[in-house]
Amino acid sequence: MWFRRDLRATDNTALYQALQSSPQVHCVFVLDSNILQQLPADDRRLAFIHSALAELDTSLRQHGGSLRVLHGDPATVIPQLARELNCQQVFCNRDYEPYARQRDAQVAASLTAEGRSLHCCKDQVIFECDEILTGQGKPYTMFTPYMKAWRKRFSALLAEPVPAPLQGAIATVPAAQQLPPLADIGFAGASLEGLKVATGRSGALDLLQDFGRRLKHYRSCRDFPAIKGVSYLSAHLRFGTLSVREAVTLALADGSDGAECWLNELIWREFYQQLLWHFPQVAETSFKEVYRDLAFPGEDAWFAAWCEGRTGYPIVDAAMRQLNHSGYMHNRLRMIVASFLVKDLLIDWRRGEAYFAAKLLDFDLAANNGGWQWAASTGCDAQPYFRIFNPVTQSEKFDPEGKFIRRYVPELAMLDNKAIHAPWLAKSLPAGFRLGQDYPEPIVDHAQQRELALALFGRTP
Numbered sequence: 001m002w003f004r005r006d007l008r009a010t011d012n013t014a015l016y017q018a019l020q021s022s023p024q025v026h027c028v029f030v031l032d033s034n035i036l037q038q039l040p041a042d043d044r045r046l047a048f049i050h051s052a053l054a055e056l057d058t059s060l061r062q063h064g065g066s067l068r069v070l071h072g073d074p075a076t077v078i079p080q081l082a083r084e085l086n087c088q089q090v091f092c093n094r095d096y097e098p099y100a101r102q103r104d105a106q107v108a109a110s111l112t113a114e115g116r117s118l119h120c121c122k123d124q125v126i127f128e129c130d131e132i133l134t135g136q137g138k139p140y141t142m143f144t145p146y147m148k149a150w151r152k153r154f155s156a157l158l159a160e161p162v163p164a165p166l167q168g169a170i171a172t173v174p175a176a177q178q179l180p181p182l183a184d185i186g187f188a189g190a191s192l193e194g195l196k197v198a199t200g201r202s203g204a205l206d207l208l209q210d211f212g213r214r215l216k217h218y219r220s221c222r223d224f225p226a227i228k229g230v231s232y233l234s235a236h237l238r239f240g241t242l243s244v245r246e247a248v249t250l251a252l253a254d255g256s257d258g259a260e261c262w263l264n265e266l267i268w269r270e271f272y273q274q275l276l277w278h279f280p281q282v283a284e285t286s287f288k289e290v291y292r293d294l295a296f297p298g299e300d301a302w303f304a305a306w307c308e309g310r311t312g313y314p315i316v317d318a319a320m321r322q323l324n325h326s327g328y329m330h331n332r333l334r335m336i337v338a339s340f341l342v343k344d345l346l347i348d349w350r351r352g353e354a355y356f357a358a359k360l361l362d363f364d365l366a367a368n369n370g371g372w373q374w375a376a377s378t379g380c381d382a383q384p385y386f387r388i389f390n391p392v393t394q395s396e397k398f399d400p401e402g403k404f405i406r407r408y409v410p411e412l413a414m415l416d417n418k419a420i421h422a423p424w425l426a427k428s429l430p431a432g433f434r435l436g437q438d439y440p441e442p443i444v445d446h447a448q449q450r451e452l453a454l455a456l457f458g459r460t461p
Contacts, residue, residue: 003029003067004100006123006240007052009059013123019168020089026171027060028068029053030077031185034099034442042189044327045361046182048199051192052241053063053179055200065170069179074103079110088116093123093240096277097365124237125244125270126154129277139278140271141287141380147267195361197235198324204236212250218258225319225330226403231262232328234362237269244269249385272370275380282369284352286378294378294456298347305443306341307355309409312442314420315395316340318408325408327361332398339389343453344444349376362396377457385457388450395421411439 001018002282007029009015018025039046057067070077082090090111095104122128132149133139140146182190192199198206211231221229236242244266255391276282280365286292305311309320319333329337334356341352353372357363373379377387399405402420406413412420414433419426423435424442433439 001025001027002074002090003027003056004092004095005238006093006243007049007056008204008241008243011061011203011243011245012093012240013121014091014093014119016119018089019170021089021091022080022168024169024171025091026066026068026081026087026173027065028070028078028081029056030074031069031071032074033072034074034103036185039187040358041187041190042191043187043196044190044192044281045194045363046187046190048195048197048235048361049239050179050182050190051199052239055202055241057179059201060170063170064172065180066172068173068177070177071180071185075110077107078107079114079116079238082111082116083114089119090116091119091121094120094128095124096128096273098280098283100248101280120408123243124240126150126248127270127274129274129338132274133388137359139274140454141275143268143381146271146274148266149272150267196328197361198230199241201241204233204242207232207236207251208242208246208433212254215250215262216258219261220258222261223332223398225322225333226399226401226407228330234364235328238362238364259411268370268449269367272366275370276366281377282373286376287373287380288378291376291378291457294348296342296346296348296457298341298345301336302345302443303341303347303351305344305440306337306347306352310440311338311340311345311444312424313391313395313446314402314405314409314412314423314439315392316391317398318399318405321408323356323359327359329356329360330404331419332389332394334371335375336389336394337390338372339387340391342444344391346452346456348448349373349378373419388453390446392422392425392446409439410442 001015004443006012018063044324053067053069060067070081078090090107104118104120105352111118125326127150132146132153134439140149140172175338182188197203211233214228218229223229233242233247237247247266248263251259251266278285306316306320309324311316311317315333316337319337321328322333323329338349338352341347349372353368356368356372370379374381377385395405401417402415405420412423414430415426419429423429423439429435
């Protein structure tokens with residue numbers, strides 16, 4: 001059993017199938033050198049994964065086995081391990097990202113050449129690949145029709161957890177192949193410090209239970225970053241310490257308006273997964289061909305200010321500081337800062353996408369790419385290019401008392417609830433507060449940049 005983004009022993013399709021197919025199963029996780037070599041030594045995701053692996057190993061030990069952790073290129077490591085252990089079958093849960101598809105194809109080819117086999121199972125989504133298509137047999141490129149088709153096909157039976165899999169024999173591993181300290185693989189600086197999300201399977205279940213008590217209020221609270229309105233489960237769904245079936249089951253069991261809204265968000269997740277599967281080119285370029293050669297005139301200094309949270313727009317700066325500090329950003333804020341980067345600063349959405357990819361604990365290629373292309377109007381979205389968020393009105397609407405801004409931009413804490421959204425428009429500022437020194441003036445004028453964005457996007461045929 002080859003664990004990847006499914007770091008749990010229960011409700012795990014591939015592990016269940018492996019135990020059903022063999023009298024003994026060897027469990028392995030590969031620290032993928034192809035991925036690790038691209039990460040900084042203090043990448044907090046490694047700390048999150050390491051914690052989850054430790055808890056997974058504990059769970060396996062409670063059932064007589066343990067987790068083998070190897071380091072290297074999976075395309076070499078997995079076939080070699082199967083050969084050493086004389087395993088005839090390798091089980092894993094399917095991954096839909098371009099790199100993962102290429103990696104799994106290489107592993108499958110190597111195993112097949114030796115008379116072995118790779119079995120990929122559906123686990124991280126309810127519906128995958130070609131399971132939901134239009135009446136013409138084509139993939140959906142608009143969310144609402146996809147959502148309706150998803151709901152029409154959905155059966156409550158599909159949301160029931162897979163039977164508890166730990167009923168077969170799981171092999172133990174030698175000490176030399178057990179989970180190494182992060183320092184041993186070059187990530188001594190990776191730390192859970194600053195993370196607001198509990199880790200591991202236990203952390204996932206605690207958050208799921210907590211969210212279950214708040215789920216009915218999800219629709220009315222989810223857009224306000226200063227209150228506890230969202231699930232905070234995205235990282236757990238990303239790394240599989242929680243299964244999507246458990247999430248959907250919670251939504252169905254609750255049945256409230258908030259639960260219906262959250263179920264739609266889970267469907268959005270699957271929409272972006274199937275989009276990446278059918279159109280892998282979106283990982284590199286715009287979904288809409290007309291925008292693939294768009295020349296963004298934004299300045300590098302503006303991009304640096306956006307990354308560092310010093311644009312002079314408080315809600316944007318607060319959101320970026322939250323990301324840099326904790327590896328998390330509220331979903332409403334992701335839309336605001338993405339729109340600001342592309343439509344106000346006129347900077348290529350791929351630069352923002354890459355920055356999020358480097359910083360987000362819950363980074364998921366499909367969701368991150370889909371969200372950025374949605375904000376940039378380059379993706380498969382019914383709304384045209386002239387949807388441009390006004391950062392001031394968004395701030396006033398979703399952080400009306402400035403609580404979120406004050407948390408992450410403390411130099412503005414003394415401003416009143418009106419001035420804090422746009423200090424440069426305030427008729428008077430507190431004594432001792434100097435705009436341009438204590439806090440930057442806006443690096444661009446939103447009204448002017450909006451017109452430039454409309455001209456930039458609108459000049460394409």
